Amino acid sequence: MSTTLPAKPYRDARLLATVTVALLCLAFACDIANVVMNLHIASVTDAMIHRPSTVTSAEIRGVDRLRHDVLPWLTPAQLAAVAVPFVALFRRSRLNAESFAPGAMKVAEGWAVGGWVVPVAALWMPLRVAHDIRRGSALPDSRNLVTAVLVNSWWALWLGNSLGVAVLPTILDGVLLDRADYDTDVAAVSAHAYAVADVVSGVFGLLAAIAAVLVVHAVTVQQRARAAAGGLVSPQVAHVFPAPGQDIAGA
Template sequence: MLCSTCRTRPPVTADGRCALCAQPPGPAGAEALPAPAFTAPQQWLRSPDVLAKTVVVLLAVVVVADLLAVAADLNIRSLLGSALDKGFVAIDQAEADRADTFYAGTGVLQFLTTVATAVAFIMWFWRVRANAGIFDASAQPMRPGWAIGGWFVPVAGLWLPRRIAGGIWAASGQTNTDGGWRDVPRTPMNLWWGAWVLSLLVGRYASGQYDRAETPQEIVNAASQMAVADLLDIVAAVFAILFVRKLTRMQGERAALGPYPLGARP
């Protein structure tokens, strides 16, 4: 349930309004408070720009690693598919060794880039959560520490970070010049989260199938599934880039506006 006035924060009054909307209007003609920048130490705001750029670069590297993994998947599939049609005596052992080495190498590259990106992304996520708490603490459904810990909770980690991201998004939405709240569509956030969860689930399933595969046909099928999982990971990385860039830009715009103008709310 959300505030009956702004539709962004939880209600705290009997008539369904949040803490900000329930505040009495200030004196007529009151001037807006000066707008702080991210560099204003008294506001305790810290710019997420550098972390966001780092995350975007690492996500681009993840895309490259996934493309190489797709090529390795298809190479394994093609090699074994040809063997099933023509017989295994037709397989060049050197070519088979190269395909196996290529597949293993892309797996290591994917692991390293994923770990590096995850660390940078969580650092950025914690930073924007800290800023969101300053913008509007009442819009945050969980404490700041969950911006880190929420990713590591078994099963619940599939939705806790999305819940936290929703609060960050709401608090970072640019306010209008009269203090009203502008509803920013959450499409980038929803696309990122949906694609990430889907790629995670499909990836784990395909990896399990590949590890359990014993016959050539099973390996061929598992390689196809791994290729699909890697393609989904590319899609998730692209949506993550869009989400990071959009939310970082929103926080810059929100910081430039400063506190709500006095007496602007009804």
């Protein structure tokens, strides 16, 4: 005898989405600060490599202060602030998607959280969960905000940021050291490589934050509209996606 599991209950995630977007905006500001500081470090260390006589001791102390007292805690702090609400919203959105399409999900719900922390699987499992959310939240016509292009773009930018932080500094450090003269300040070369790598990954981080805000907004609005269409929440939110041929005033 087969047993049909009950559908997951829909829960409005608007408040959690608002908190997540606010923290993503804060992360965006931190990324801007990160890029600006690393541009300064890259400029000073480039001068230390090619024009050492033009660099003052105050500039060197300033670079050391940024590298050792500011930047080491800036990225972990912004990640810690955003990670918990974002993953909580990601899981809630996955459960909501299953409430709209019971049994249609291709990835188990546990991957909505585990996909972010399991080594190697973290490279693609959150993307698969995101596409489950996209498909499960789809409206029965073409008025969908959550598109495959939006989801894939967000994930590509996130991977660019993550891989840039993880591997690009080591690659650039090796390349620059191979090209350096024998009397070049090795510490300055390494500091320059890490600063340039952080600028590149920081740009990916800025774009990823923007894409994440768009994804969060699109998923939240579309799920509320889908729930309204199914009678799961108050019809007052149905005006977000009025029926074909129906204007907003008549929704």
